[in-house]
Amino acid sequence: MENNPMNNVNNQRPVRVKNELKFREIIVKRCEDLFGCFKRIIFTGEELGGFVSRGFDDHIKVFFPSAPGKSVTPPRITEEGIVWPEGARPIGRDYTPLSFNAEKNELTLDFYLHDDGVASEWAAKAKPGDMLAVGGPRGSLLIPTDYARQLYLCDETGLPAIKRRCGELNAAGTAGNAVILASARDARCREYLADHNDMHIQWIIGEAPGRRPDNDAVLASVKALPLSGKDCFIWATGEGGLVKAIGDFFTVQCGVEPDFVRAVAYWHDK
Ligand SMILES: Cc1cc2nc3c(=O)[nH]c(=O)nc-3n(C[C@H](O)[C@H](O)[C@H](O)COP(=O)(O)OP(=O)(O)OC[C@H]3O[C@@H](n4cnc5c(N)ncnc54)[C@H](O)[C@@H]3O)c2cc1C
Known part of the structure; x- marks a missing residue:
């Protein structure tokens, strides 16, 4: 990175x-x-x-x-x-x-x-x-499909959006530009993106049954993702604390312009 x-x-x-x-x-x-x-x-x-x-x-x-x-x-x-x-x-x-x-x-x-x-x-x-x-x-964010490098990071709650995005990227012929890092409690969730197994998808599955993968393990995998070049877009959703850490990593540590990092909390661990 x-x-x-x-x-x-x-x-x-x-x-x-x-x-x-x-x-x-x-x-x-x-x-x-x-x-x-x-x-x-x-x-x-x-x-x-x-x-x-x-x-x-x-x-x-x-x-x-x-x-x-x-x-x-x-x-x-x-x-x-x-x-x-x-x-x-x-x-x-x-x-x-x-x-x-x-x-x-x-x-x-x-x-x-x-x-x-x-x-x-x-x-x-x-x-x-x-x-x-x-x-x-109420509205939509229309995100171009042709960034040279696109990272999609999510847990189970972001999979429906990712599934839609996979369809869009395949239609645009830019699916090869994307890397998806998905975390899940249950290995069976991998089936959710089975239609897109030809894309670059990396899964992190919780070590104990029903347990969310450790935030540090997810962050370490995020930091190891290849993000070369200057033409990139990052989409991150999931638990609020983790999403904040991921967003900060890309904008503060990597210096990616905030307009090209969409980090949204989909739920909060209460
Ligand atoms: C823009 C957006 C789009 C979303 N799209 C989807 C979608 O398509 N499908 C989908 O399943 N979810 C989606 N979510 C996430 C979903 O809204 C939340 O998970 C929501 O909190 C679920 O509500 P609930 O009433 O079941 O639980 P809540 O009443 O909100 O929470 C009850 C308890 O469950 C915990 N909790 C909440 N969500 C989760 C979770 N995912 N995993 C483990 N524990 C949890 C909370 O920490 C709390 O302790 C989306 C969220 C956003 C912001």
């Missing part, structure tokens, strides 16, 4: 685009277990018409009912702003739209199943007919 300051010579910075904010009711159409690690849930619903997601790491806010089988009413958008129905607001969590099929009117989300979470527990029990409310995506 070079530790010299790197001013990016590829001037193509990511571009942010906005969407009109919409809230929608969505209904579970079918579910699939993915390798015992994720639950893939395919949603439908009349209000899905016009759903747009242009960026591979877009997110929607998913609102959960207060109890299984109960419904959740999305807010209305008025001239005064967002108006929620009376009573307690539903709990919301961020998820990546893996795909939207406008012809079939199907939105697919992949939920990583972990202990003790409203979203994860809802997903584990979800069945056809259950409903949720979602808002967004």
Whole structure:
């Protein structure tokens, strides 16, 4: 890893685009277990018409009912702003739209199943007919596909975005420019990117069953990644503390311009 300051010579910075904010009711159409690690849930619903997601790491806010089988009413958008129905607001969590099929009117989300979470527990029990409310995506970051060197670092929660990105890079013919470093508690998660095994993917799996790989081990692997040249982009998501350390490493120690480092906490270890 070079530790010299790197001013990016590829001037193509990511571009942010906005969407009109919409809230929608969505209904579970079918579910699939993915390798015992994720639950893939395919949603439908009349209000899905016009759903747009242009960026591979877009997110929607998913609102959960207060109890299984109960419904959740999305807010209305008025001239005064967002108006929620009376009573307690539903709990919301961020998820990546893996795909939207406008012809079939199907939105697919992949939920990583972990202990003790409203979203994860809802997903584990979800069945056809259950409903949720979602808002967004409010906007997208359009990240060029042609940087000469692209690093993608994530844990389970970033895999849906990475899967989308793999599709984009393959379509653009630049998949060979990317290195993916993914960490997971369970070796079965490797199956998640099996369609892209021809890409450069490195996995770090927790040593004890169900245990997250050690932050120091992940950081050491990150620091060992090849980052030569000046035309690069780095995308890092995962647990907040680790993502902060990774972001600082690239911007402070390696001197990569912050516009070319996207480091976003996807969850916090509490
Ligand atoms: C932009 C964005 C996109 C995201 N996309 C996805 C996606 O497509 N699929 C996906 O599965 N997740 C995704 N996430 C992560 C997801 O929003 C969080 O993991 C969220 O905290 C899960 O909510 P919960 O109600 O299950 O758990 P919470 O109520 O938030 O947390 C409950 C407990 O679980 C722990 N916890 C939370 N998340 C995890 C985890 N991943 N692993 C282990 N412990 C955890 C917390 O530390 C806490 O102790 C995304 C996050 C962001 C910001």
